[in-house]
Amino acid sequence: MSTPLATLTRAQKAAAILVAMGKPSASKLLKFFKQEELKALIEGARLLRTIPQGDLEKIVAEFEAEFTEGAGLLDSADKMDTILNESLSPEEVDAIMSGAKPVVAPEPPQIWNDLERLDPARIGAFLAVEHPQTAALILSRLAPPFAANVLLTLGKPMRGDVIRRMLSMTTIQEAASRIVENQLRSRVLAENTGKDISAGQSRVASLLNEMDKEHLEEVMQDLEATGATDLDGIRARLFSFEDIVLLTQKARVALFDGLSTELVTLCLRGADAALTEAVLSSIGARSRRMIESELGQASDGIAAADIADARRTVASTAIRMSVEGAFELPSAQNAA
Template sequence: MTALATLTRAQKAAAILVAMGKPSASRLLKFFKQEELKALIEAARLLRTIPQSDLEKIVAEFEAEFTEGAGLLDSADDMNALLNESLSPEEMNAIMGRGGAKAQDGPPPVWPELERVDPARIGTFLVGEHPQIAAVILSKLAPSAAANVLLSLEKEMRAEIIKRMMSMGTVPEAATRIVENQLRSRVLSERASKDISAGQSRVASLLNEMDKSQAEELMQDLEQQGAADLDGIRARMFSFDDVVFLSQKARVALFDGLSTELLTLCLRGAPPEMAEAVLSSIGARTRRMIETELAQEVDGLIMADVMNARRTVASTAIRMSLEGVFELPNAQNAA
């Protein structure tokens, strides 16, 4: 533990900031000068656990209030976390005297480029790796990119990776470099020449926003112009009209988690075969409720709302197919 009498003013200030918690401390850090922030970081590195009683004395000395949550663990990591969340990387480098020529040494960072790779491709790579390696890789990606990769994996592996991410400590820099080198040689080096799935996903996402007839017309135009790899795009396409092509089991899984209001709105103006495909896949009580609603006239119905509801169903189907719940009909035809 750290004796109160030996603490410098900078160490006391660091202790207060860490004890305040990230939201409040982050707002205060913006008012510090660079030399003051650097002094806080250096002070925090030498700071160790402070007893609750001493922490209260420090707070009283600064005549401030601090929320209950007390105690203070080794503060260097906490202070770095506060600064990293409050300041940009450029500001952090300026404070600590980093940057310049050294910042350009070595290969470029692998993680921003990896986040642009199709999640399914990364997932395929991770399947052949130890779950701990997969956990390290996903912990380095942005949350949105990591989530998309997780959705491409089997549920058992997904759970194992998340469990390891929760218990993972600091990864040694040497180990991180080894992982980065493997990613460069085994994933990123082949991306430009062999991996076109990211582009296919972007085109499919665009087509999924169109009416089915418009999307099909555009696909025909691409085919006539000799565009390659259209099967990969078709495998990622799905609209509400395609619900009738899903298996009964897939439709039950799809509609199970959707609200009655959403399904009712989707079926406004739908042809009988589409309505039956939906209604035959839900419970009898819910079906009666929806049929009762559909039998009533609705004043001021906006078709744009209907189309948005149908796109929501289509997006849900695409997400569930990525999770492995079922396969899209276009993917089956493309296989």
């Protein structure tokens, strides 16, 4: 059934032309319509039926526009909906039809990323004097690995209370969330500005981790002799390939689970028996046989620098996994 030309409103005629233009061109034009005009177009398009080619040409003539030869229009309402849905978000379409202003999604707050750059103990100290419900809200917004480290800094009674509240937590009112965020900015981030030395400790530790064990210990002794402070924070971030023997069996299994046999073999070239066994006991039987077979062959032609690079790769992987919460470095345990 077609829609009589004489009964078409101006909005319906405009909608007919937009549908005839096709989605690419029509989508560009929709951005220039006002909200009330878009609403009129949508309502007009939903009342349209088949428009014969002859009537369409007359509509185009009324608007003094040009229209290339086509086959007429079918299902104008559905096509207009397709154009709108591909040009505007669902919230914008709903806002237009309801008469409300289009909703602009707010940018996600950056405060949670900023908090995750701090020492978990710093966040834990703040939460320890707050209401458990506030602590539950904050921990629920942080990345799980970081939130877990923060949770471990709390006392056991509060820790359990906070977890129970997180389990039963429902939707948080936006106003309450904003209040908590503002408090964190003023009492944690602002206070921390210029005082947080964790970034500096990480930079120094990254530098020291590039050294071999002997030189690393020498530098640390020099720092201690000069009265440098916060050395415990640096030690907690230090890890070398030789420290693998100090990791727990569970940590070693997790570390070597994702490493190639070629890398592990290269790392073990020239390693002592205790270190070699600590590594081989952490991998599967098949991989162990392959590595032992390779180690039994001559290592002529393998550069010492390549072995050192491979060992640093393993050490860096261990440091990254500890930061992600997979396990704790032995240096961090000793510092604690």
